[in-house]
Amino acid sequence: MTSNKKNKIGEYVKFFRDTSPYINNHRGKTFLLAFSGEAMSHENFNNIILDITLLQSMGIKLVLVHGIDYEKNERLKKLKDDQNQDISNVIIDHSSMSLIKDLVGSTKISIEAMLSSGAASSVMCRKKMKVVSGNFITAKPAGIKGGIDLQYTGEIRRIDSSSILKQLENDAIVLLSPIGYSPSGEVFNLNYIDLAVKSAIGLDVDKLIIFDKNEGLRGLDGKLLKTLSINEAQEYLNDPQIDHNQKQALKACSEACKKNVRRSHIVSYISNGALLEELFTRDGNGTLVLKNSVGLVRQATIDDIGGLLKLIEPQEKNGALVKRSRELLELEITRFTVLEHTEGPIISCCALYPHDGSQSAEIACIVTHPEFIDQGHARQLLEVIEKKAYAMKINRLFALTIKASHWFIENGFVQSSIDDLPIERQSLYNFQRNSKVFCKRL
Template identity: 40%
Template sequence: MTPSDIDTTLSAQDAPEFAPAQFVRWFREVAPYVHDFRGKTFIVAFGGELVSDNALNTLVQDLSLLSALGVKLVLVHGSRPQVNEQLKLKGYATQFGRDIEPTSNEALECAKEAAGEIRLDIEASFSQGLPNTPMSHAQIRVISGNFVTARPVGVIDGIDYTHTGAVRKLDVDAIKMIIHQGAIVLLSPLGFSPTGEAFNLAMEDLATSAAIALRAEKLIFLTQNKTVFNEDGSVDTELAREDADKLLASGTLDEDTSSFLTHASRAVKRGVARAHLVPYTLDGSVLLEIFTHDGVGTMVVEDTLDDLRPATVDDVGAIVQLIEPLEADGTLVPRGRAVIERDVEKFTVLEHDSVIYGCVALMPYPEDNMAEMACLIVQPEWQGSGEGEVLLRHAESKARAVGAKRLFVLTTRTSHWFMKRGFVQGGISDLPKERQAHYNRSRNSLVFIKKL
C-alpha cells in the first residue's frame, strides 16, 4: 500500500477503503528506508519522453515528498523528442536517436530551445503547491545554472561531431552547497566550454557523470518501460554489475534498455552504490522502487563477486572458527566439524586477501518450494559495511535459482535484523514437514519467512 492509495480528500472514517492496520504496517515498513536515505544524494534522470507523456506533474509530486524526507536531489532531464520535433517543424531532416550523432548549428539552437522549455516546465511544476498532494504548502527551490563544463567530442572516424559534447567536469562544490541547503539542482543536457561554446550532451552521460562526481547513493533512470526482464516476463529486480555486463555483451537487449543499463553499470563500477532502471509509466514507481524491498524496476549493484564464492573442503576450518563463538554463546545450534564437512557445498564464503570473514548456508526443500538460510555470519570487525546484506542477497538469489518461493530462517537472537529485511514471523507449522521433524524444541527458535 502506498500513500496514493488513501483518498486524502476524505477523513479516515468517511473513506471506506482506508484500512488503519494496513497504513500503520506500511508506515512501519518504510521507516527504516526513510532513516537510511535521509541526507543521501539521489540523481534522478529522465528523457523528454516523460514530459511528452504528461508524467511530469506526478513525478514532481513524488520528488517533492523525497525532498521533504531529507533526500538530496539532483535532476537531469533530456530533450531528444522535443529537439526532433523542433527540427521537423523547421524543415530539417536531422533526427537524433540513441547513438551519438553530430550536432549542427541549427540542431544546437533547437536543443537550446527545447532544454529551456523543459526547464521552465519543471520549475513551474515544482511551484504548484497543489492541495491534497505532497506539494501542499511546499516551498521547494529548483536551481539550475552553468554547473557543467563540456568538451567537444571532436572528429571520430573522419566525422566532425561539431557541437556534440561530453562532460568534462561538474562544479561539485556548488552543487553540494545547493543541495545541502535543501534545494534541488536541475541539470539540462547542455554544457559549456571555458571559451563560452555550448555543446549538446546526452542525458544518460550527464546523469552518470553527476552521480559519479557527487558520489551519489542512487542513480535512477526513469524509462518508458525499459527494465530487464526474466524469461518468465517478470522484472529482474536486482543485477550484480558483472551479470549486467554479461547481459549487455550478449546483445539480447533492445537499444534503449542497453543504453540505460550500460550507464547504470558504469556508474556502479565507478562507486555509485545503486543504479536503477524504473518505469515512469507506473504511478508512484520512484516511491515503490525506493521504499519497498523488491522495488518495481531493475537495480544494478556492485556485488563483490570476487570475494563471494562457494565454499570448499579447504574452507571448513575457517567456517568452524566463524561459527564456534556463536555456538558457544547460544546464538547458533552446535553443528560440529563433521556436519560442516558434510554440508560444505551448501555454504558460500566471503573472502578478502585470502581471509574468510563471512559465510552463509542454504538448504533447499524442493518438495515444499522453500529453502532455509542458516549460519549467516560476518566477523564483528567486518560488520557495518553491508556484508550481511551481500550474503542475504546472495542466499535469496540462490534460493530463487533452485525454484524456492519462500526463504526461512530460525533465530533466537537476530529477529529484528530479519524483520527489517522483509521477513515475517511464522510458526513451526509453516516449515517444510522434513524440517518440522528436526526442529529443536528445547531452543524454541523463532521462525521467520520471506516470500521471494
C-alpha cells in the same frame, strides 16, 4: 466503525510501518534522477513531479538531469533518427544548436514550473521549494570521429561538484540540463545519460535512478529482473533482444556502479508510483543494479535488535526456534551475523556460539525471511560463519534442529549424537524438544 474501514486503516498502518525503515535509511542521502524528453511528455510525469517533492520533504537531497524531446522539432528528430538514436554521434551545426538551446531552455522552465506547482499541491505546500540550475558543467567539443567534425556535439570536461553539493546542503533541488559551456563561451550539446552517469560519480551519490518506458529488464521467462550484479548486467548488455533505450539505461547503471555509485535503478516513467514503490518497498518496481551481491553480510549490532526479533519471531511461534527475549538477544548480539537487504532491512541471520575449552562451536538461529527463501542467502551466511570459525581455530561445527535436517545434510553436515557434543553442551540439551544433532568438520 465498519469492518471495511477498519481493514483499510489496518492496511494503511501496516504500509506505514513497513516503509518506515526505508524512510529512515534514505533520509540525508543523495539521489540523482535522470529522465528523457519522452518521459517528460508522458501524462504520468505530473505524478513523478509530486513524488519528487515528496522525496525532498523526507530529507533526501535531489539532483535532476533532464533530456529533451527531439520529436518536438522535425529537424532535430531527423538528426537523431539518422544516427540510430545516439545523439552523441550527431553532427550539430550552428542552426541546430540554436534549436537545441531553445528546446533546453523551454524544457528547464517547464520543469521548474512543474516543481513549483507540484510543491503547492503536495506535502511541501507550506515550504518554498528551491530549484537551482547554472553553468555547473564545463564541456569540450567531441571533435572529429571517423573523419567527420561533430561541431557542437560536446563531451563533459569537468563537473563543478563542490558548487552543486553546496546547493544541496542549502536544501535546493539541483537541475542539470544536457548542455555544457566551454571556457571560451561556446555551448555544446550533451547526452543526458552520459551527464547523469558522470554527475552521479562526481557527486558520489547514493543512488542513480534512470527512468525508462519499461519497468526494468525482464528475463527469458518474462519475469522482472529485480536485482542484477554488474557481471549479470554485462550479460544482458550483450543480448541483441534488448532495445536501444533499455540498453542505454542498463549500461549507464553498470558504469556508475563500477565507479562506486552504491546502487543504480531503472524505473518506469509510465507506471504511476513506480519510483516510490522501488524506493520504499521490499519488492520494488524496477531493476536494481549492484556492484556486488543482493545485500551486505556484516556483524550484527545493537541497532539490529528490532530487525532480528521481527525476523525470528515467526520461527519461534511455530516451534522451529527456542524463544529468545530482547534482553538475551542484546547480551548475545555479537554472536550474530546478518545479511542486510540492499535497502536496509535484515533478511537473514545466523549465530555462532564457541564452546569453552573445546575446538568446536554451535551454529544456531539460521533464519531467512519468507520472501527470500530458496535464494541461497542462508548458504551464503553459513559460508561466512564457517570462515569465521576456521579463523578461530574451530574444527567442528554442531547444529541442533527439529525441522531443517535435510538443509544441513545438503550443506555438508552429518547426523551425529548427543554424546558427541561437548560435556557442557550435553548438560543443556532439551530432551523435550528432541532436536537432531548434526556435525561438520572444517
